[in-house]
Amino acid sequence: MWNHRNVSKALNIRLTLRCSRQFRESEIIFSETEETDTVSQTATYQSFSFFRKMNPKDDKKTDLCPSPVFVHNPHLDALKDDVLYHFGLGTRTHDLPAMFGDVKFVCVGGSPWRMKSFIEYIAAELSMEDPKSEYPNICAGTDRYAMYKVGSVLSVSHGMGISSIAIMLHELIKLLHHAHCTDVTIIRIGTSGGIGLKPGTVVVTKQSMDATFLPKFEQVILGKTVVRNTDLDQSLAEELLQCSKELNQFETVIGNTMCTLDFYEGQARLDGAFCSYTEKDKQDYLTKASEAGVCNIEMESSVFAAMCKLSGLRAAVVCVTLLDRLKGDQLNESQEVLRSYQQRPQILVGYYIRKQLKAKAVCS
Numbered sequence: 193m194w195n196h197r198n199v200s201k202a203l204n205i206r207l208t209l210r211c212s213r214q215f216r217e218s219e220i221i222f223s224e225t226e227e228t229d230t231v232s233q234t235a236t237y238q239s240f241s242f243f244r245k246m247n248p249k250d251d252k253k254t255d256l257c258p259s260p261v262f263v264h265n266p267h268l269d270a271l272k273d274d275v276l277y278h279f280g281l282g283t284r285t286h287d288l289p290a291m292f293g294d295v296k297f298v299c300v301g302g303s304p305w306r307m308k309s310f311i312e313y314i315a316a317e318l319s320m321e322d323p324k325s326e327y328p329n330i331c332a333g334t335d336r337y338a339m340y341k342v343g344s345v346l347s348v349s350h351g352m353g354i355s356s357i358a359i360m361l362h363e364l365i366k367l368l369h370h371a372h373c374t375d376v377t378i379i380r381i382g383t384s385g386g387i388g389l390k391p392g393t394v395v396v397t398k399q400s401m402d403a404t405f406l407p408k409f410e411q412v413i414l415g416k417t418v419v420r421n422t423d424l425d426q427s428l429a430e431e432l433l434q435c436s437k438e439l440n441q442f443e444t445v446i447g448n449t450m451c452t453l454d455f456y457e458g459q460a461r462l463d464g465a466f467c468s469y470t471e472k473d474k475q476d477y478l479t480k481a482s483e484a485g486v487c488n489i490e491m492e493s494s495v496f497a498a499m500c501k502l503s504g505l506r507a508a509v510v511c512v513t514l515l516d517r518l519k520g521d522q523l524n525e526s527q528e529v530l531r532s533y534q535q536r537p538q539i540l541v542g543y544y545i546r547k548q549l550k551a552k553a554v555c556s
């Protein structure tokens with residue numbers, strides 16, 4: 193007989209199956225020998241692309257049931273308390289469902305200053321301003337990351353680079369999971385270098401690519417290279433582009449984003465402390481990137497896309513371009529201009545969140 197308990201059990205089994213399938217579909221493991229063997233790496237990579245085509249696990253939500261935030265770690269069940277060390281939070285010390293259970297939108301970006309200014313901006317947009325204008329840093333117990341919350345919107349800084357954002361995302365995903373959040377959308381609001389775009393253009397990422405222009409994120413786990421899928425939610429990207437059209441305040445495009453391990457040599461800059469290539473080498477490389485559909489370069493999108501996909505989060509990357517890398521390397525615009533550029537992804541995402549909340553209010 194179907195009662196509340198076995199309906200929820202069946203639902204759980206379905207969700208678990210769905211999430212473990214999603215996990216399998218999202219990664220390929222190379223053995224150590226394969227890793228150094230270009231031919232087999234290419235072959236495995238091709239099968240990886242084939243896998244993706246066979247399983248266009250998409251973005252569009254087909255289920256009406258709420259979508260939870262998945263973790264894929266059986267060891268977590270054995271933990272009495274889970275300490276989210278770099279947030280200064282934990283399951284024993286904090287009531288995470290009470291603090292975060294209502295979160296529906298998470299915005300992340302490199303700088304703590306930007307993420308505080310975003311929460312002030314969104315509070316005003318949603319008419320939820322604190323009369324004392326106080327937005328306390330929820331992670332005040334640590335100086336690693338900063339976190340702010342207004343209503344259902346959470347704003348978190350992640351520092352610079354893949355390692356820094358990956359640590360933050362491990363703890364953020366566990367936080368959302370422990371808090372029993374459902375139907376969460378996460379958006380990175382960042383800055384980048386553009387390729388052939390007018391500075392100030394906003395790029396909504398279609399695919400995050402590595403420095404060889406392949407849509408994958410590689411990580412060595414237990415001495416083996418694990419390759420993860422960097423797909424982002426295409427319908428969310430389209431919705432953001434539509435919002436930009438409605439706003440009509442600045443140029444926005446959808447394109448591929450290259451994610452590098454470094455700001456200088458990793459992005460073909462000629463102005464780092466070391467450089468062993470010519471201006472022509474740099475131009476040739478950026479031209480190849482552009483031919484692969486790369487519109488901008490930054491340093492977190494690949495692991496962001498990979499981890500959000502594994503946890504079932506609807507994710508997008510929205511970065512403004514601060515300069516055109518075909519024309520130079522140095523950021524020599526005034527602080528005022530750079531600050532106004534940084535606000536563009538915030539304005540776009542703020543508009544999107546307000547639109548979503550309005551639509552939800554009409555439906556309920």
Ligand SMILES: O=P(O)(O)O[C@H]1O[C@H](CO)[C@@H](O)[C@H]1O
Nearest residue numbers: 301302352353382383490491
């Ligand atoms: O503007 P944020 O979010 O920090 O992102 C970009 O800016 C930093 C480099 O200046 C890198 O982290 C890059 O990804």
Ligand SMILES: O=c1cc[nH]c(=O)[nH]1
Nearest residue numbers: 383384385489490491
């Ligand atoms: O050129 C740039 C500008 C911002 N962020 C980057 O990673 N690269």
